[in-house]
Amino acid sequence: MKAFQKLALVSAIALTSTAFAMEVADDETLAAATGQDGITIAIAPGTRTGAQLTGLGVNLLDAGVDLDLAINGGNADGVYKGLSITQTVIHDDDGLNTLGLSRAGAIVMGDGTAADATVIFADNQTPIIVKIDAIGDNSAAAGNTAMLQVGIETPTLVIKTSDIYVAASNANADETVSGLDHNGDGDILDVETNGSSNSDSIRIMNGLTLKVGASGAGNNLMTIQLGNEAQTLFGGAASAVNPEVMIKLTATLTGGLVISNLELLDQDAVAGPGLGGIRAASMAINNAGSGVGGNLDVVAGVNVGDGSAATNPNGLVITLGQLGTALGGADITLNNVQLGSAAAPDLGDVQMLGLNLAGASLIISGH
Numbered sequence: 001m002k003a004f005q006k007l008a009l010v011s012a013i014a015l016t017s018t019a020f021a022m023e024v025a026d027d028e029t030l031a032a033a034t035g036q037d038g039i040t041i042a043i044a045p046g047t048r049t050g051a052q053l054t055g056l057g058v059n060l061l062d063a064g065v066d067l068d069l070a071i072n073g074g075n076a077d078g079v080y081k082g083l084s085i086t087q088t089v090i091h092d093d094d095g096l097n098t099l100g101l102s103r104a105g106a107i108v109m110g111d112g113t114a115a116d117a118t119v120i121f122a123d124n125q126t127p128i129i130v131k132i133d134a135i136g137d138n139s140a141a142a143g144n145t146a147m148l149q150v151g152i153e154t155p156t157l158v159i160k161t162s163d164i165y166v167a168a169s170n171a172n173a174d175e176t177v178s179g180l181d182h183n184g185d186g187d188i189l190d191v192e193t194n195g196s197s198n199s200d201s202i203r204i205m206n207g208l209t210l211k212v213g214a215s216g217a218g219n220n221l222m223t224i225q226l227g228n229e230a231q232t233l234f235g236g237a238a239s240a241v242n243p244e245v246m247i248k249l250t251a252t253l254t255g256g257l258v259i260s261n262l263e264l265l266d267q268d269a270v271a272g273p274g275l276g277g278i279r280a281a282s283m284a285i286n287n288a289g290s291g292v293g294g295n296l297d298v299v300a301g302v303n304v305g306d307g308s309a310a311t312n313p314n315g316l317v318i319t320l321g322q323l324g325t326a327l328g329g330a331d332i333t334l335n336n337v338q339l340g341s342a343a344a345p346d347l348g349d350v351q352m353l354g355l356n357l358a359g360a361s362l363i364i365s366g367h
Helices: 002-015 027-033 050-055 067-072
Strands: 020-022 039-045 047-049 079-085 088-098 101-109 118-123 128-135 147-153 157-160 164-169 198-205 209-212 222-227 247-253 257-266 276-287 296-305 315-323 330-340 348-355 360-364
Touching (some): 047 050, 101 198
Antiparallel strands (some): 039 128, 079 118, 088 101, 101 164, 118 157, 128 147, 147 222, 157 209, 198 257, 209 257, 257 276, 330 348
16 A cells, blocks of 8 residues: 555656646545545646636637536636647548548647637636545456556536647658648658648637536546456446446536537538538537436446457447436437528527437547
């Protein structure tokens, strides 16, 4: 246990050098923790004022919702805690081979300015709680069944994403076809540089805002098990329809999941009308029959397969055990849907009632 405590101390020191800061525990909290096994870490991101968030592109009255009131439970003091990412780039080294030309491309989140950053923020009073336990034997099975469990509790979170672009990448050599600028940097002489820059970006989707309800005190929004995982998607014994999962997300999201400013852009102005978009002021996902503003129940699991069997595909496997109620599913409401320009008349509101996606899986892998 002393070795584990030393590891925890080193981890705590390392955390202070990141964008997160450790929250100082008071005497009462420390007294309550005396004699407890495992480690509890309260993480409070750096303080952000409303003016700072506005400078990062956050609209605190997004879709008519006062985010200060929404996440602070009525304590509209205009102070938050959060972090931001200026730009994220995913390089596709070989791109898509069209007309015999394989050109590297990139998916880019953010134009590199602060105003187009991805921002995650919460109220200034409730920290993120991380609970760590090391388990020497998680079952009665023979052999080594040691496991590390990390449980994460969260307050109400707001996530504002950057705009999304598709761009040229320098992750492919210009010389793959003589005389062509594959990576869009203005010359035809470069060799592959493993995705260090991008250019010629075209915006394909505007940034959106997600509001995720709190997990609730004492409830893990996410539970991660490393080593010999013991948790199953629905609890109880593992089976073909109740797999063991490395990461388990199980929560009742207060107020459901709200996504604002959905906008998918058509930028093809050469061979078609282009320059239009599919827009919705907001999308709400709630338990079936609960109405907009109702809660949303979610059960999902994440595994990483190695392709050793048809039931163990190679890649990241996300299994949706439940979205909404177990039997009724979820209701999805899109408000103020527009087709065309931002000035186009509203199509109206669109509802999908009783959508049941239980058991669906998403497999993500390279090609």
